[in-house]
Amino acid sequence: MAKITTLEEAVCNIKDGMTIMVGGFLGVGSPLGLIDALVKKGTKDLTLICNDTAFPDRAVGKMVVNKQFKKIIVTHIGTNPETGRQMKAGELEVELVPQGTLAERIRAGGAGLGGFLTPTGLGTLAENGKKKIEVNGKTYLLELPIRADVALLRAAIADKKGNLTYRRAARNFNPLMAMAADLVIVEADKIVEIGDLDPDQVMTPGVVVDLIVPRAM
Amino acid sequence: MAKITTLEEAVCNIKDGMTIMVGGFLGVGSPLGLIDALVKKGTKDLTLICNDTAFPDRAVGKMVVNKQFKKIIVTHIGTNPETGRQMKAGELEVELVPQGTLAERIRAGGAGLGGFLTPTGLGTLAENGKKKIEVNGKTYLLELPIRADVALLRAAIADKKGNLTYRRAARNFNPLMAMAADLVIVEADKIVEIGDLDPDQVMTPGVVVDLIVPRAM
């Protein structure tokens, strides 16, 4: 059973040095209240797994500005100049991953797979350090699964068992990350009773969700 | 744009010797009308990719009885004695695949992946002929993607762009197979106008669907 709690209590589970996954794409679909609570708490030396670092004044971008990350694993940092500045200054380690590969690595982490073969990135810097495997005369990169200590997600609706739905393009990485972390914390726009969601329309089954907080803003 | 057609016209696309994927789990979620049309047409030497061979009088089980397959790739044949009989008599080649591996192979086929590493089947006959790959000290089997010429699916609702929803446990392999065949034919319980489905509730995007037929029974 997922437990309903507050933003402040929820982020107490995140300790210095942990790896966190945060849903969202340029902040759309990110759990903004949880992020603000983390900014306030000042948790540091975190590793971030996220699509991007958003903008300096938005979503995980605020945590970049607040220097809470020692490493980030993302597909794109172009919208947040502070990320690039910290990277160049040697203050932040940045691992850039092709977006489809990042999504699939997170999925593999949640699905108990040891990795997957993708053609993406062949002949580019994305090859570096990766094993190449040939299958039926075609070459692929072996990409490895990725998991986090904590996933921070935004849902549109959560029922009290933790079943989730997402809205529009705010879905993005959220359902994948829900499967791939030891602790899954969801900020939900709306919390409903058990039975209020049609079981066909649940996008993340509640069995993987640990904590739910009502949306902050 | 998906085209709405008849059962008979739809199955004309399936030629002797082709590989077909058929949705369903013990017949639940199988496109029963399309299967009956194929039985009537008598298309033969087919290769089947499906969870199971259902029952002698139900779903793809009827096609087994009608001797339309030269090979089947399934997870389970125990509910259809005719499958076992043909296998023992050397009339039918049977490749048994663990269910999670079959699902993932179909998904990989539709997602452009060259394969994936799974711990399932290690130390069993499922290892046979497969490459083993070690990742971080753990051993996995390399499983390869699988695709078909044609996928035959059952949906609950299709809109006229081919967007699909499935109902209850009739979903099973259908959304995976929708991505993994050159031609995708859907038997839909109900066909609705474009715009009638909420874009959040679509389970298979219409861009992968080719033909829709109204449910036969």
Add this chain to the structure above:
Amino acid sequence: MDKKEVIARRIARILKDGDVVNLGIGLPTMVANYIPEGVEVKLQSENGFVGLGPAPAPDAIDPDIVNAGGSPVTVLPGGAFFDSATSFALIRGGHVDVTVLGALEVDGHGNLANWMIPGKLIPGMGGAMDLVTGAKKVIVATEHTTKDGASKILKQCRLPLTGAGVVDLIVTEMAVMEVTPDGLVLREVAPGVTVEQVKAATEADLIIPPDVKVMEV
């Protein structure tokens, strides 16, 4: 009390409130009937849902809601349906706490054979190989001996394996045995059964600790 009922009752008491549990077809399914008051487990069905409920009244059967054996069941409030890849992502990814399966043979090394008898019976592995690989705890529910009185708890499985070294606990009508790194440990004997009787009926070597308990059923 019937042998099967003894086994099902004992296993039911192992399940903890909140556990996500997958029950195999046959004897394992009976476990659901004996779950203690106040313990709520979430039953996962590998054909694609969590929240599996009891069989419906004959006039309330929904043909799209079946368990992995194809029998009509219900979905409880707060349940959720998903496709086969997601179902096995849950299973392989360690999101299922307990799986209970039957056995043709099981041994002291935690090996399990339950999917084929070469030349005789080849039903297929269905989802069993994934379940024994992915579930956090694997419990084998089996009668202690075959109809002919031969032990099913062997020194070493002779039939093709479903999984190698995967079993945690074996529960029979005579005993509860735990697979440990040191070997198979006898934890409990059924009421009225002696340790000597269990040893005599067991081909595997049993470690007998000083505190063997009497099984509560």
Add this chain to the structure above:
Amino acid sequence: MDKKEVIARRIARILKDGDVVNLGIGLPTMVANYIPEGVEVKLQSENGFVGLGPAPAPDAIDPDIVNAGGSPVTVLPGGAFFDSATSFALIRGGHVDVTVLGALEVDGHGNLANWMIPGKLIPGMGGAMDLVTGAKKVIVATEHTTKDGASKILKQCRLPLTGAGVVDLIVTEMAVMEVTPDGLVLREVAPGVTVEQVKAATEADLIIPPDVKVMEV
């Protein structure tokens, strides 16, 4: 006519009715404005949907509906949202017919560089590496030369690649060029531009067939 408009207009006329198309941020996005009457393309947005529609009126912005650049857009009737893994399954799996991307450099071997300038600008690859790998047709939309007048159509890319040998067609304000196994073929020149002018502005070797056409824009 503005250079960018020339390029966008020319590419728009390449798209066929029913094509699934992914348009990169910036110039490629402009292509959507010039799609000919009677041609309906389905725009895919890698952050998770198909059926991307035009920007909304300022008072009709839905913060959860943005394109891959984070700008507010709309969803057309018959659109569908999905998670990032599904989005890239569509892209990598060959379900996207055409992708249009910008370039920092592109060369006669079909190599494309558009994601970083070492030591200067490292925005990241986002979804570009997957798009060039997976889409059936890769069209580069770029001005022919840099602001300093240097050719962007090189003999060999010097910047880190986004994809190796992936580009099918290059469209600039001066010319349409096709990447073939024999080399880069000049197919069209813009009205008022001579073949000699194109050759002078192009570092790559151009194959000039006898039937170079005048670009219709």
